[in-house]
Amino acid sequence: MDFVPFWISFKLAALTTFILFLFALPLAWWLSQTASRTKPFVEALTALPIVLPPSVLGFYLLMALSSHSFLGKFIEDIFGVKLIFSFEGLVVASCFYSLPFMVQPLQSGLEGLNKHMLEASYLAGKSKFQTLFQIALPNIKPSLITALIVTFAHTVGEFGVVLMVGGSIPGETKVASVAIYEMVETMEYGQAHIYAAVMVALSFFVLLAVYIFNHKQKMKMGML
Amino acid sequence: MIQIDIQKKLHGSQGKMDLIVNQSVNRGEFVVLMGESGAGKTTLLRVLAGLEEAKGSIFVGNTEWQNNHKRVSPQQRNIGFVFQDYALFDNMSVEENLFFVNNDKALLNELLVMTELVALRRRNVQGLSGGQKQRVALCRAIMQKPKLLLMDEPFSALDSKMRKRLRTQLKDFHQRFDMTTVMVSHDASEMYALADRVWRMEQGKIIQEGTAHEVLSSQDEKAHYVEVLKLHNAKATVCIAGELLEVEVNNKISVGEEIKVVLQPCLYSNNK
Numbered sequence: 229m230d231f232v233p234f235w236i237s238f239k240l241a242a243l244t245t246f247i248l249f250l251f252a253l254p255l256a257w258w259l260s261q262t263a264s265r266t267k268p269f270v271e272a273l274t275a276l277p278i279v280l281p282p283s284v285l286g287f288y289l290l291m292a293l294s295s296h297s298f299l300g301k302f303i304e305d306i307f308g309v310k311l312i313f314s315f316e317g318l319v320v321a322s323c324f325y326s327l328p329f330m331v332q333p334l335q336s337g338l339e340g341l342n343k344h345m346l347e348a349s350y351l352a353g354k355s356k357f358q359t360l361f362q363i364a365l366p367n368i369k370p371s372l373i374t375a376l377i378v379t380f381a382h383t384v385g386e387f388g389v390v391l392m393v394g395g396s397i398p399g400e401t402k403v404a405s406v407a408i409y410e411m412v413e414t415m416e417y418g419q420a421h422i423y424a425a426v427m428v429a430l431s432f433f434v435l436l437a438v439y440i441f442n443h444k445q446k447m448k449m450g451m452l
Numbered sequence: 453m454i455q456i457d458i459q460k461k462l463h464g465s466q467g468k469m470d471l472i473v474n475q476s477v478n479r480g481e482f483v484v485l486m487g488e489s490g491a492g493k494t495t496l497l498r499v500l501a502g503l504e505e506a507k508g509s510i511f512v513g514n515t516e517w518q519n520n521h522k523r524v525s526p527q528q529r530n531i532g533f534v535f536q537d538y539a540l541f542d543n544m545s546v547e548e549n550l551f552f553v554n555n556d557k558a559l560l561n562e563l564l565v566m567t568e569l570v571a572l573r574r575r576n577v578q579g580l581s582g583g584q585k586q587r588v589a590l591c592r593a594i595m596q597k598p599k600l601l602l603m604d605e606p607f608s609a610l611d612s613k614m615r616k617r618l619r620t621q622l623k624d625f626h627q628r629f630d631m632t633t634v635m636v637s638h639d640a641s642e643m644y645a646l647a648d649r650v651w652r653m654e655q656g657k658i659i660q661e662g663t664a665h666e667v668l669s670s671q672d673e674k675a676h677y678v679e680v681l682k683l684h685n686a687k688a689t690v691c692i693a694g695e696l697l698e699v700e701v702n703n704k705i706s707v708g709e710e711i712k713v714v715l716q717p718c719l720y721s722n723n724k
Contacts, residue, residue, distance in 0.1 A: 344535045344539035348541070349552075350526045353530075363541055
């Protein structure tokens with residue numbers, strides 16, 4: 229059995245989760261603390277990938293990242309990286325696609341924090357940056373773990389956007405979900421069964437691990 | 453000396469009002485701030501701490517903490533703040549909460565001994581009782597060696613025995629560390645025991661100041677509008693603050709009617 233599509237899926241998910249965490253954390257922090265009038269607009273924009281069909285997102289990303297667009301050309305000229313039908317392009321597309329799954333749990337966790345706890349940290353002379361890492365994040369562990377794992381799992385389960393932006397280049401952009409689609413098309417049902425079963429099992433255990441962890445954390449915090 | 457001259461619009465439980473405070477606090481003085489809820493006491497503390505914006509100026513000695521154009525951040529004010537809900541760092545143990553503020557090991561040990569928290573020093577704060585959490589919050593505020601200690605009803609959730617004990621400890625701290633202190637409290641015994649001066653606040657303004665005795669003894673009579681529950685021999689039974697009281701009434705009153713009952717301050721202190 230060829231495990232390369234799984235490897236690409238997990239590599240893509242790991243990179244996407246890492247990059248998204250770096251970008252989503254300041255965004256979630258800002259959203260949780262701001263009283264700005266622009267907040268609903270930013271929230272709506274962030275949530276768009278949840279409701280949009282992946283083909284719509286894929287279409288716009290394809291337009292934006294192609295070498296005919298300003299952005300695509302700029303990146304190609306400066307970094308020498310083609311973003312369409314390449315692994316790098318998949319990472320960029322996945323970051324957009326999975327953005328709400330990282331931002332929303334972090335934001336709701338941070339919004340649920342006792343405001344006085346953060347203020348006590350400021351009064352102790354700590355900066356916002358120190359407060360975020362030493363007080364806020366350790367106190368929203370369940371939300372943090374949910375954000376990381378669900379982003380990872382959601383990226384592994386990507387299909388439409390990946391197919392449109394990355395195509396199906398073996399060893400480069402052919403992820404597990406796309407491989408299953410092709411197997412079904414060519415009627416290799418036996419292989420498709422194995423791939424699909426692996427995906428179901430992996431996804432189930434990842435989610436189970438998250439729920440067990442969060443249950444334990446809540447017990448520890450006396451919330452259950 | 454702290455000079456406060458601030459104004460702020462508030463949307464409190466009693467509708468819109470203006471917080472207007474023009475007061476000064478001497479160095480090392482202990483001020484107790486009293487008044488009904490929604491009068492603006494917490495907001496005044498938060499403005500002093502730099503946690504909320506207000507117009508006007510605050511001077512501490514020769515340092516200007518705020519004017520209409522700039523504000524010194526809470527980080528730079530060196531304030532000890534005891535929140536009503538403790539606001540301890542839940543992810544930390546007792547001593548980690550204290551070390552987060554200041555690394556002074558000797559002071560930490562001393563505070564833990566004074567507040568009888570030594571045995572609990574490595575315990576996570578989430579497992580502590582209300583009184584223990586309160587003591588940790590107090591120690592954490594003092595770890596900062598603050599110029600100004602602000603406390604928002606710090607003992608409100610505690611039983612009277614614990615209140616009494618913490619009151620004594622607070623008095624010790626205040627004398628030893630020479631901290632200028634402003635504390636919100638409704639408790640007459642706390643005012644008598646701790647306050648150099650009491651400020652009474654109403655509708656966003658300090659309407660009276662003086663010693664605890666001066667302010668408390670001149671309090672207006674307090675009127676309650678309550679329903680007559682029972683009538684017997686020209687005596688009506690009414691319920692005020694969960695307590696049943698019998699008051700003398702004239703014969704024209706009937707059960708279910710609303711009457712005005714005025715309580716004198718001395719009745720409060722006698723617990724009748």
